[in-house]
Amino acid sequence: MASPAHPAPLPPPPLTGSARTWGTLALSAATFMNVLDTSIANVSLPAIAGDLGVSPTQGTWVITSFAVANAIAVPLTGWLSQRFGQVRLFVASVTLFVIASLLCGLAPNMAMLIAARALQGFVAGPMIPLSQSLLLSSYPRALAGLAMAMWSMTTLIAPVTGPLLGGWITDNMAWPWIFYINVPVGIVAVLVTWGIFHKRETVRRKLPIDSIGLALLVIWVGAMQIMLDIGKEHDWFESPWVVACALVAAVGLVAFLIWERGDDHPVVDLTLFRNRNFWAGALATAVGYGLFFGNVVLLPLWLQQYMGYTATQAGEVMAPVGLLAMVLSPWVGKNIGRTDPRRFATFAFLVFALVLWMRSNFNTQADLATIMVPTIVQGIAMAFFFIPLVTVTLSEITPDRIPAASGLSNFMRITAGAVGTSIATTLWERRATLHHAQLTEGLHHGNTALAQALQGLQVGGFTPEQALAQVERLVNQQAFMLAANDIFYASAVLFLFLIPLVWLAHAPHASKGSADAAAGAH
Structure with missing residues (x-):
């Protein structure tokens, strides 16, 4: 990349003492909450579908809508953080995630729940990459590995905890609580993160919006995620719907790569x-x-x-x-x-x-x-x-x-x-x-082992x-x-x-x- 005309301002020094401890806990809690929500709803789908009066197959869109929106938002993190600043973007992301979680729990029907889950997935996109970036800026060079260790533990444990916690909540409480539990965690994470990091904001740049690149990203990622979700259910490429999604994803990806390579301010830095x-x-x-x-x-x-x-x-x-x-x-x-x-x-x-x-x-x-x-x-x-x-x-x-x-x-x-x-x-x-x-x-009527097994059962x-x-x-x-x-x-x-x-x-x-x-x- 070309060197800027003016030297970049020096980043703030690493955090020390309790500020670093609390900062690490807040960032890790937000990450844990995010990763947990990718899997916590899986075991609750039958309860959600039954409660909202839809089939279990329709209920899978609770998972898909989150995954599609999240996959679209994650690669936008670099562009968004330059435009709004890493700290502001992270705090806004967690705040909106809390609001979306509340809307998920309050959803009166499946259409509202799917819309709230899509919002939740989209606003969650920047949380994981920015938690990495803010953690790395909080630790001195010698402890960068320890910072990543703290971060990785949340991403390792949350996918395993999700189904266990989701099953327990669904069996002992009610399915909306799999979303409500995010609210107190998210509020604490927002308050602590802002209190510690707001004076450590990164430099912002007024970047133009690459609307074509963004539209192509939405098209090919959305088509690919839908193809993966409905593929097994529709016998993959035996289904015209799956074939159509695959073609849209492939053409969209090629167009996206060509466009992003030629754009001065791409949404994804290839x-x-x-x-x-x-x-x-x-x-x-x-x-x-x-x-x-x-x-x-x-x-x-x-x-x-x-x-x-x-x-x-x-x-x-x-x-x-x-x-x-x-x-x-x-x-x-x-x-x-x-x-x-x-x-x-x-x-x-x-x-x-x-x-x-x-x-x-x-x-x-x-x-x-x-x-x-x-x-x-x-x-x-x-x-x-x-x-x-x-x-x-x-x-x-x-x-x-x-x-x-x-x-x-x-x-x-x-x-x-x-x-x-x-x-x-x-x-x-x-x-x-x-x-x-x-x-x-080998199991035919003349088979001795089969005959003995059937006789024993009778x-x-x-x-x-x-x-x-x-x-x-x-x-x-x-x-x-x-x-x-x-x-x-x-x-x-x-x-x-x-x-x-x-x-x-x-x-x-x-x-x-x-x-x-x-x-x-x-």
Whole structure:
């Protein structure tokens, strides 16, 4: 980028003492609230749909509307923060998020709830990238890794807490409370953040609005998110609706890239991809997160649908993933400046591969302890995943471009999570169909094992029809377990293939990167 005519003003010095502690807590609480809302409504959909008198399929728009609006807003963070200032934008974002949460809880019908969720998703967009940027500016260079550790713990724990908390609130209170709980948290976060950071506002620039770029962004991201949401339900490209969304997304993306490259004030700064550390780090984070999130969705689905677990029990199985992540993240943060972060990221991918390989050996007799062990071990991988990769991604980005870089990398991560979920669940069902066909090939009326099983069930009091239905249920359970094993194994292999991508980045130096962003060096 061209050097400005006047030297940029020096950023404020790092915070110290209680101001830094309270600032970190406020920023982390806002981030936690944001990430929590991406998953908290999932388990409450049946209750919401029933209460508002719509089908569960229509109820999924409660999730989709948030995801589409959020995906559009996240990459706009860099442009918005330059126009309005990072602190003002963050405080406005959290304030509007609280108002939107209140509107969600008060919604009298599904149309109002979907509109409020879309508003909530859009205003939430800048919160995560700006919380990263403001945290980095609050810590001295030597503690930049610790700042990212504090930030990453909220993004690691919230997706796991969401379904557990959402299920409990829906069962014991009422579904509007999954939105009302944001109100007190958001108000405290706004008051504390403004009190500490309002004198540390960044320089604002009167940038013109790239209306065409913004319109193209809305079109292609919206079409892609809708395609991912309705794809499985409509058998993907067998449906003209899915094909239409895919075409709109593809054409819109190409037009968007061409327009943004030629615009003087683009809404998304694509020149960031000229930096090797940014694109390598952002791509490794996105693909790794897509694999991780796809499997995070798949495991509780398998447990609930084919292993007899309730939603709360499945949530309890997933919850321990945060234990080792919380313990190890501060250690990783403190040592990230002394160790090549690419080594830490490599270790994370190896542990993820180990965890998924362990899961690929599950069977229908797997007890709670067997299922829990990989989940606990996964916490190690999560601690070594986000912090090093964020460090690599932002290591050669100047402080004024960190909101744009963080926004773009988070957009890639969120999008990859949606893609990973769609691919994992679709392949799971297709592999299950294949395994079901293979398992039933030998089950014909002349099969001795089948005859003995049916006879045994009938002796136990089943009618012939009930006995056949029971055998079919067991075959189905086995087919979906084998399909889950396939997905777990393939994901383990893909994590190993990600390791070379991390090493395409340069080794971040102590004088560069997110540490510099913390110190405000140029």
